Amino acid sequence: MPRLDPATTALLTVECQNGVVGDESALPELAKEARDSGMLGRVAALVDAAHAAGVQVLHAVAERRPDGRGANTNARLFRAAGKLPVRQLTGSRAVEVAAPIEVADDDLVLRRLHGLSPMAGTDLDPLLRNLGIRTLVVTGVSSNIAIPNTVFDAVNLGYQVVVPSDAITGVPASYTAEVIRNSLALVAAITTTEALTTEWALPR
Numbered sequence: 001m002p003r004l005d006p007a008t009t010a011l012l013t014v015e016c017q018n019g020v021v022g023d024e025s026a027l028p029e030l031a032k033e034a035r036d037s038g039m040l041g042r043v044a045a046l047v048d049a050a051h052a053a054g055v056q057v058l059h060a061v062a063e064r065r066p067d068g069r070g071a072n073t074n075a076r077l078f079r080a081a082g083k084l085p086v087r088q089l090t091g092s093r094a095v096e097v098a099a100p101i102e103v104a105d106d107d108l109v110l111r112r113l114h115g116l117s118p119m120a121g122t123d124l125d126p127l128l129r130n131l132g133i134r135t136l137v138v139t140g141v142s143s144n145i146a147i148p149n150t151v152f153d154a155v156n157l158g159y160q161v162v163v164p165s166d167a168i169t170g171v172p173a174s175y176t177a178e179v180i181r182n183s184l185a186l187v188a189a190i191t192t193t194e195a196l197t198t199e200w201a202l203p204r
Helices: 028-036 039-053 076-081 124-130 146-156 173-182 193-201
Strands: 009-014 056-062 108-112 135-141 160-164 189-191
Touching: 009 039, 009 146, 028 039, 039 056, 039 135, 039 193, 056 124, 108 124, 135 146, 146 160, 160 193
Parallel strands: 009 056, 009 135, 056 108, 135 160, 160 189
Antiparallel strands: none
């Protein structure tokens, strides 16, 4: 993994929200995996380390309006999401960043109403460019859809991408390792939470 300059590096959490990985998740199997694997705790540790090192932190949240206006309907995934008992409604607890992740005053929270990736569904790209960011560390869920989409979108836009392999997850649990090995490792630098927190703790 290349050395990461805090001034040009950002940490992104993807869909680490109550309605996805929290106790009242619309996707209980995914939420259980996020908690039981320790992934959620590792994302929180990365966020804390980034805050201490002066690395910009951004949180990407997926949500929908109560009337569903503007939301995708062009895939089975989106249609199913609209029927789940827990919906990611704008302004609800479901779209708040989940504990134990701490959201600092300097963090940016990006909310999207459509799409599979925060890079395509929010102002993430222009915000990163305005901040002078060249390297994006991607964490969160899920390794099935949102994480690969985010990584590929970021690479296509010219960012160097880093993925801590133990700070993403999906279902089934075994799928994450396959996605990393066969897809993400081809386009991103694969590392671990420990390696990143150690790096960000080094004196500058």
